[in-house]
Amino acid sequence: AQSVSQHNHHVILSEAASLELGCNYSYGGTVNLFWYVQYPGQHLQLLLKYFSGDPLVKGIKGFEAEFIKSKFSFNLRKPSVQWSDTAEYFCAVNARSGNTPLVFGKGTRLSVIA
Amino acid sequence: DGGITQSPKYLFRKEGQNVTLSCEQNLNHDAMYWYRQDPGQGLRLIYYSQIVNDFQKGDIAEGYSVSREKKESFPLTVTSAQKNPTAFYLCASSFGTEATNEKLFFGSGTQLSVL
Numbered sequence: 367a368q369s370v371s372q373h374n375h376h377v378i379l380s381e382a383a384s385l386e387l388g389c390n391y392s393y394g395g396t397v398n399l400f401w402y403v404q405y406p407g408q409h410l411q412l413l414l415k416y417f418s419g420d421p422l423v424k425g426i427k428g429f430e431a432e433f434i435k436s437k438f439s440f441n442l443r444k445p446s447v448q449w450s451d452t453a454e455y456f457c458a459v460n461a462r463s464g465n466t467p468l469v470f471g472k473g474t475r476l477s478v479i480a
Numbered sequence: 481d482g483g484i485t486q487s488p489k490y491l492f493r494k495e496g497q498n499v500t501l502s503c504e505q506n507l508n509h510d511a512m513y514w515y516r517q518d519p520g521q522g523l524r525l526i527y528y529s530q531i532v533n534d535f536q537k538g539d540i541a542e543g544y545s546v547s548r549e550k551k552e553s554f555p556l557t558v559t560s561a562q563k564n565p566t567a568f569y570l571c572a573s574s575f576g577t578e579a580t581n582e583k584l585f586f587g588s589g590t591q592l593s594v595l
Contacts, residue, residue: 372522410586
């Protein structure tokens with residue numbers, strides 16, 4: 367079974383600071399990897415996903431994530447955060463083979479202050 | 481306007497009572513899911529269904545039941561056997577079951593509280 371570990375429960379940054387949220391997964395086979403975001407009062411929505419090809423994936427709103435297979439990691443990055451990035455971020459994984467549902471990490475709450 | 485509709489937005493349950501949370505989608509998605517969200521716990525899978533009249537248990541299915549009689553609908557019943565039902569419940573759907581990299585579309589959630 368897959369599992370996902372997000373290292374930070376709550377991150378507080380000033381506007382324009384750089385962001386990196388850690389995500390490690392546990393699974394021996396090939397995986398699909400996702401980052402979802404939940405803005406205050408809004409639905410969870412997909413930020414970006416990786417399933418094959420270039421391990422550096424670009425998503426919406428200037429976010430990107432890099433899949434490092436040797437480290438079982440899929441960290442989320444943004445060079446310069448804005449106040450509007452305040453949200454909860456969830457990393458998720460599922461096995462590439464077989465119709466397995468997503469397994470989510472516990473989430474990281476990001477607070478961006480002016 | 482396509483999407484996933486969850487109702488009600490807030491629900492209160494008395495001791496020993498079963499309650500049912502509604503989830504309807506008009507996206508023509510095959511797969512539907514129920515997750516439970518608790519503070520600091522992320523999303524945990526309760527049940528999922530990949531096709532009508534079929535569903536599978538997730539990681540925390542005990543105390544819950546579901547049905548999938550129609551493609552559009554996937555109601556979740558929280559039974560009296562669920563001893564800690566207070567949580568935020570999220571319904572989701574995805575387009576296909578063959579391509580496991582399909583993204584999930586989420587509803588707006590139901591907050592269930594125990595009286």
